[in-house]
Structure formats: C-alpha cells, structure tokens
Amino acid sequence: MSRSSFTLDGVVIEFDEGQTLIEAARAAHTYIPYLCAHPDFPAHGSCRVCTVVVNGRPMAACTTKASAGLVVESNTAALTADRRALVQMLFVEGNHFCPGCEKSGGCTLQTLGTDLGVTSAGFAHESPQRPVDASHPDLLLDFNRCILCELCVRASADVDHKHVFALSGRGLHKHLIVNAESGRLSDTGMSVDDVAARVCPVGVILKKRVGFSTPIGQRPHDVAPPRTQVEGQEEP
C-alpha cells in the first residue's frame, strides 16, 4: 500500500501517520527553516520561523500534523520576508555580536540570518542588560544570546532529569533562570556532560577553556549548515 502524501512547494512528500510537516519534510530530505525545533525533542512552536502556508493558511510546520492532500508552501518570497523579520526580532531583543562569539560558525541563528539575507537589524536594538553567569567551574552562561527556545529547559528536564533551567518573567522580560536559590549555575546539579550543556542552538551555554578552536572554513556550519544536515551533502 502506498503511503499518504502532501505537497511541499509542489513536491510530493510522503509521511507516516502522526508526523508533523517538518518531520515529514526532514525525512524526505527537504529543508524547512527552523530554530526552536530539534529532531530529538517534541515540537515547541515558539520561534515561528518554520511558518508555512497550509491550504492557504499560515501554520507552524513543527506543530502541524501532516495529512493527506495538504498543499504546503514554504519557499515563497512572502514567507522568506516573514522569517527574515522574525530572525531580526530575535537579533534585536538580545545582544548578538557574531564576530566575537565563540559559537560563530556553529550558531543556528547566525546561519539562518545569513541564509535569509539578514543584512541589517531591521528594528531598533533593545540592548538589554543581561549579566553572564561564570560561577560554574566548567560552563559559562551568556544570557545575552538567548533566543528562549527552551531546548536546554527541555533537555535538562526530559533527558538529564535535573530541571536545571526554566523560564521566568513574561513578554520582553522573559528570561532563562537556573534551579538555585542563589540564581547561580554552580549551585545547580548541572554537569558539563549533560545533554543540556550541548543542545543550545546559539551561544548561551559554553564550555569553559575552549573557544575559537576550529579554524574558519572548518566550523560546524561551514562544513554542514542545518540546511545541508537535512538535505544531505551534494555529490561532488
């Protein structure tokens, strides 16, 4: 029996029952831009970068279940403009200085910005004051770069079973907190070996005493940016 399918930008994508649009597209090696989604975790749906148009209606591809016959558009000028604006919003609400960031070349936000043609801030910079937390012997938290995707929250709770991270505040004051009365990472159960320590798509959670160790041209996204990770390497 043949599998059910929908079309994505005119291409037929087969899917398994229960898959979301982004999961089905990924399985078919088709890239839909995303930030807060992660193949190892349930959908989050907060960044909205994966917004696609489903039968004429905008929906988040990470939270929308695939169903037979859907007509999905992703690679359109309007959606690219929306995604660019969303990425610009994420840039201006934090403090992102890519040239001096240890995560440069391995940062999903940076790579997506490049992909979408983000060449200016687009909106006024918020320039929030967010002190770093350097209390932990092995890890540094630089909250300036947080995009509130909650991947660390989810990894620490669901995989590490430690609940080191959570979010507090709301609106533009929403921010990452750690599980300690002192508010310091060193007073939590966080370990450098935790999954939560390596899941951050941007440069918030950093290993100490390592930085700028990979030459430009060989950094993770120089070699395999998210798009290539999904679509696969082109044959030489």
Added chain:
Amino acid sequence: MRTVSEVLDAHRRDPTRLVQVLRDVQAASGQWLPPRVLTHVANGLGLPRAHVEGVAGFYAFLHLKPVGRFRVLVSDNITDVFAGSHETLRALSQRLHVEPGHVRTDGAVSLDRTSCTGLCDQAPAILVNGRAIPRVVGERLGAVVACIEAGTPIERWPEALLHVDEGIRQRGPVLSSRLVPGAALRRALEQGHDGQTKTLEASRLRGRGGAGFPVVTKWETCRTAPGDSVIVCNADEGEPGTFKDRALLSCCADLVVEGMTIAAHFTRATAGFLYLRGEYQFLEAPLRTVLEQRRRAGLLGRGILGERGFDFDIDLHLGAGAYVCGEETALLESLEGKRGVPRHRPPFPVTHGYLGRPTIVNNVETYADVAVVFGEGVEAWSALGTSKSSGSKLLSVAGDVARPGVYEVPWGVTLREVLALAGAVDARAVQVSGPAGELVAPAEFERRLAFEDLACAGAIAVFGPQRDLLDVALNFARFFAHESCGFCTPCRVGTHVAARSLSKLHAGRGSGVEVAELETLTRLMRDTAHCGLGVMAPNAFRHWLHKFPDDVKRRLSASFSPAFDVEAALASSRTEGGAR
C-alpha cells in the same frame, strides 16, 4: 498569620494548586516571595525550584522583589486615563512621597500602574493590596492617603471607600431574572439529556466570550469525549473596558453557578472550577458564600437534588494578574499551576483540557444564559435577538457617556442605539470588544451588535470629540506589550516594537517609516503569532490607521528621525556621574 507550611497543607501540598499556593504564601509571608520562600514552596510541593520561580515570575501580582506594606496600583485602562488616572497617580505619588515603580524608603507603600481593573464605569480606579477602590479623586483620594499613612489594614478601611457599585443600568431576561436557586436546574433534570440537548439547540445559544461557538456543540463534544469531564467558568474578565461579568457575579452569582451545574449534569462532570481574575478579589468572599449556601441546599456536592450519582462541586481559583489567562488554554495552564502560556491547538480543551480531561470552558455570561434558558423557558429566549444571535447580551459601556454601566440589550441593536441609551451624544469613535476588538468610526454606528455583524464580547468604550485616538492606540499597544506571555517571537518582540513606533508617532517624531512598520507588524503577527492575543494585538492600532487617515497624516513628521535617542542613551551614565 499562617506559616508557609500551613498554607501548603491547606492546599494538600498539591502541585497543580501552585498559583493559589503562591498567592496565599505571599499574603502570609510579608507580601512578596523571597528566594528562601520559593525554595520552601518547591520542596513542599515536590517541584523543581526553577519551575516555581518561573511561575511566580509570570504573574504581575506575585512579587519576586520587596513591595510596600501597602501596594497601590492605578488602573491604566484608557477610560480610566481619560477620567484622570494619570492625575490620580501623580497626586498619590506626591502625597505618599513615592515614585511610580518604586517602594518608599520606609517600606510602607509602593506605587505602580496596572492593566484595566474592571471598574471603568467607576473610574479612575485603583487596587490597594488587591482590593478594588473606585473613583479615586478629590476627597476619596485624600481618604486613601489617610488610611495608608495611618497604617489601617485594608479590611478595616471605610466601607464607603471599598464599596463597588453593581453598575447595572438596563436589565433584560438575565439581569431581571427572579429564579430561585435550583429552579432552572430542576427543570433541566426533568428534561433529561435528550430534552436538554433539544432545549440548547432551540436556544441557539452561542458562547459569550467572543468566539461565539455554539454551546450545544461544545457540550456534546465534551460529553462524548473519553475521560472524566471538567466544567470551567472563565471569570478572568481581563479585556480592558469589560466589567459586565463583575456585575453578573455581584448580582446573579447563583445563575452562573446554576449554569455550570447544568453543564455538569449534561456531561456527567464531577469537578468544576471558577477562575476569577485577581482584580476581582473583592468578589471572592461573596462567591464562596454562594457556593456554601448551594452546598447546604443540596445544589452542589453529592447527590444533587437527590439524584443518585449527580455529584459536582466547584473550586474557586483566583488569577494573579495576567490578561493572557483569559485565553482558555492559558487559563487551563494557570489552573494546573503553571505559567499562563497558551497551548498548541489542536487538541482542543473540549477533548483535552484540564489535566488532559475533556473540559468545557465557557464565559460567566454563557452559564448565566444557560440557567435563564432552562429556568425561564427557551421560547422567550430565542424570540429575542437575530437569526444567528439569539437572546440578550450584556454590555459594559464606559468612557465619554452620561450613564456608564452595564446594559443588557437584545442582540441586533445598533451601536447608535446603545450610544443613545448610555447618553453618548457626540462620540467620534467607539472601541468595541476592547483593544483586541475593533475601533468603530461614526459612519459605522448603524452596524448591529450581532455575531453576523459587529460581534461584541462586552466592552463598549466611547471616545468623545476631545479625545486623541493616538492616545488610545498607544495605550492599547503598551497594554499588549505588557501582557504578552512572551512565548512566541512575533508577539513578544512585535508588541514591543509596535508600542515604540506608536510612541514615536505620538511624540511627533514619526514618519511614513513607522506607519509602514506598523503595517508590516500587523501582517506578520496575524500570520505567525502562536495564539489569539498575538494575532489580535495589532487591532490596537490597525483600525485607527485605516479608518482615520486624516488623523494619522496630522501626526506624521515630514522627515525621518532615528529611533535611537542619544540623550536618552546617555541619561543613566549622567545620573550615575552626578550630572543632571
């Protein structure tokens, strides 16, 4: 005063009651939640400490920093502003010697603004330690200051200060109902399930919260979904300008509870919740009395009205200052003791609601309507209104009108008729259904209030010829920026960007660039926001942009000026350096 442990025990150390626990712990531990208290709560409930701090940090009425022994919050709703709330804030600031946003050095009092308090017909209103105080001007303002300076506990303030008028101006079938408690329920029980379905179908009743979903469809879907059903009453009346549920819960709480009990019978639900917005704390005691009286009368509890197996009771939860909790899935999160972040839909609450159980969430007014439909007969009800909008609607009318208050009207009346009732002679615009609704221009005053024309959840804010509609748009935009839960990018950042653009226009420094930015945000938020709040937030300004183009033109500066203000950017370093 209770200890933290006593509060935890009173809530059976149930982690789903976290928001209620934090409210009570805060009251017991000196009006704010110090770090060690959060640790105590987390340990007592078996929750991660960060989770508890995250929840506490979400709600405006839960404080993670010290506040005054008297916490004074001035309503920032636009009709309160036009009634003089800014002057009230200034006067309180001067006479109490405390800057807005700060705590006085002796710790006696803190002063700030808050979103609409639901006393728009008795503006300008304030909250003191959670208690609503209407009309804080003149002598009444002096009395507030005197009580605070004397250190009089709020419970012992003069009744005249604390009294909130019901504010009912016109009664229809709901507000004039003389049904005795239990009468409507008895008739519903006599009809049995099939009869109840027929009655609800014949009533054509649609939810009063705004979306207008047919009641019978929601209830039947809930009834047939697997699992134990839950009945929730959404009394988180947070849409600025709305106060009709306040009046309904004051005058006719029995009708509301009776409607919920009928819903419980229909779905065989045993558990019910009434989620009351924190601003209406003054209604908590009277509502608890009503619930207790009904338990004693056999109208709540086990074997209601002697029917074996008809067991149902209602738990009263208080909100803690979060507009977004009026969104039904955010409300459910809050009821479960979490941050009020709207859920992904589907699945919908009617099949997967409170703790994953099938859940009916209806508005206060919807439940009262149900009781009237069963109690007074469906014919009288469905004879009122229009073909698609049956029965009556409660309106909260405020602003530039001679007679602000609650009006019960049949669906289908024109906006002009409503304005005439309330004595609005020269309105230049009317905001229908609050900031998330629609700004209506005089050319549209013949539109009818009905689901098929001008749908209205309850708020009618009237603006006279002297009003600046950009004041209105900016106030609304700031409201959404303040109330965004912050979950999704477009709403978290977009509401803030919109408020800043409008603020620039307001200051006379805006140009076509800002207007274009607002248009872009309108589309972006509509298409990409996670929930209704983000989708509707641009309603704060988009109707003004489109319907009042001459207004907009007058506000534009001929040339572009940058958003970055070098003077403002340097201000903090100048202050720290001692220069002014």
